[in-house]
Amino acid sequence: MASSIAGGAALVTGASAGIGAVYAERLARRGHDLVLVARSGPKLEALAARLREATGRRVEALPADLQRPEDLLRLEHRLREDAGIAMLVNNAGTALAGPVAGADAARLDAMVQLNVVAATRLAAAAATGFKARGAGTLVNIASVLGLAPERFNAVYAASKAFVLALSQGLDAELRGSGVRVQAVLPGATRTAIWEIAGVDVASLPPEMVMEAEEMVDAALAGLDASELVTIPSLPDAADWERLDAARLTLGPNLSRNHAAERYLRGELPAEAGA
Template identity: 60%
Template sequence: MNDKTSKGAALITGASSGIGAVYADRLAKRGYDLILAARDEVRLNALTARLRAETGVTVDVIKADLTVRDDVRRLEARLRDDASVALLINNAGAALFEPFAVAAADGLDDLIQLNVTAVTRLANAAAAGFTQRGRGKIVNIGSIVGLMPQFKSTVYGATKAYVLYLSESLNDELAGSGVTVQAVLPGATRTEIWDRSGRGIENVPEEILMHVDELVDAALAGLDQGELVTIPSLPDAADWDAVAAARANLQPNLSRPHPAARYGVRVSEPA
């Protein structure tokens, strides 16, 4: 049971299974009321019944398909207008691992709608509502695939790279507003995403698969510690700090008045 200390409500997308369902369990036990959104209403209702019985929190269920614009708008309105909402877990997403050249364009469009457009719109609504209220947390679930083009998951990886950029830039923009942002970058995690993507979890090496409970517990620990980017599998956080420092070192040289000397371009005289 939670201590019933009021922490407000957490809106969780993709809450019927996997990462979203574990977030629901953990946040209910921390004392958050819940707003659970997903397509599978049967699973949502079963999860809701269990969490109400075990924790006593208030749980609202919203059946929503985040590839449908009107469903996204319903959640946007809740984030903007419901003053009780203090946390967004922007978790709903899908994967696609087939080669880009043979992938169906409509399937790619649906993937971008879910992993990019819906994530963006919900983060935008949360930022609007939270900044007005002077408090709140936005958690965007990305993937380590967004860091590794060599994994050859062209569009899925690109959508997750977008989530990281969105989170880092939004964190800078919201500094001092009372709103914090976290990007969580899971590695291979034991969820249904593998079977839904067509790859099948049996084709993923056991030695790289993290249990979803451990993933969410680590992500929440990173949130508690104030991490902007949480990579649960990464043994040494200094490795990510080095990546961030290397990017910062590039900044002064990324936009200059003339091309680098190695290109042999003649310098133009000012007009």
């Protein structure tokens, strides 16, 4: 069933607070109608009411828990079938600090389900709907920790590396279809995710922590510039471009019919101290 929201609506997950709430406010002020998704119905409706009054946009509050199969299915269907939705901000996620060895397996599983499984299914549903309609914008919120897995919980970092790879792969797949893809890699951002992860954000060096408003404004500027990968805190975009170019240079040698000569000729250096 088609939405009552007019064309050009943006669907934002994890929208009740933090990065998602800032995206909702910024997109409404840019002229988008909104579909806001989060677990907390009262918080979501309060934000929706405020944005309706402040911007005059049509804002739908859609409470959903993306770890519940029935809620995820409902949202996938909406993204595939509702021609009024032209943008997905795939933002919902969670975090866990500390080592993986000895971690609560249930919490690790919940993090993977939300950061990887739900994010993938929503991205796939949006890509399907947008491609069929010949237009749409998919924004996936990853993290710089996807590039620096040794600096935080390894499963969290891996989940964000997955989101980056998913975005790069989808961009290649959807090129020429009218669908735009952006992966946003924030650094430490002042949101409630730190409390969920078990970290006091005040314990971090203040020069590392960006406000959510500034992060989202930078991400939207990157979207306006048609960036595939936006790293809001990175001073020189050429640093990312060099890293990505080095990755692509590996391509011809990543899969060959023989092992590299250094393995066949015993040319590997002896282990230190051997």
